[in-house]
Amino acid sequence: MNEATAAVLEDGRVQVRVGTVEGIFAVRENRLVPISEERVFRDIQQVRDHLLEIMKPDAVERWIYAPNPALGEISPREAIEAGKTEIVLELIAQVAHGIHT
Numbered sequence: 001m002n003e004a005t006a007a008v009l010e011d012g013r014v015q016v017r018v019g020t021v022e023g024i025f026a027v028r029e030n031r032l033v034p035i036s037e038e039r040v041f042r043d044i045q046q047v048r049d050h051l052l053e054i055m056k057p058d059a060v061e062r063w064i065y066a067p068n069p070a071l072g073e074i075s076p077r078e079a080i081e082a083g084k085t086e087i088v089l090e091l092i093a094q095v096a097h098g099i100h101t
Contacts, residue, residue: 043085047076050092 002019009015014025014032026038033041044064051060067073068091076088 040081043080044077047080047085047088047092050089050096054092054096 004016004018006017007015009024012027013035014027016023016025016032024035025032026035027033028038028041047064048060051063055063064076067075068079070091071079071084071087074082076091079085079088
């Protein structure tokens with residue numbers, strides 16, 4: 001069996017090594033999350049915060065997960081996962097200013 005070790009880094013992230021495989025994780029809700037997934041969580045929260053300024057909470061969740069024609073029929077969540085958070089935020093700004101795409 002491979003030996004596993006973990007160390008907390010200065011910035012609060014956790015470095016985990018199992019045998020020769022190593023990864024760095026963020027801690028979110030008492031679980032380890034790969035750093036790439038942490039970016040998605042952070043960006044979705046940013047999008048939610050902007051949407052809550054212009055929509056009711058239940059509409060926010062529907063908007064995040066529904067296919068969007070302005071995003072090529074993918075959902076804002078999928079766009080965020082693909083690293084296109086800025087495009088989603090631009091779309092929200094257009095909606096906030098009454099510009100329909």
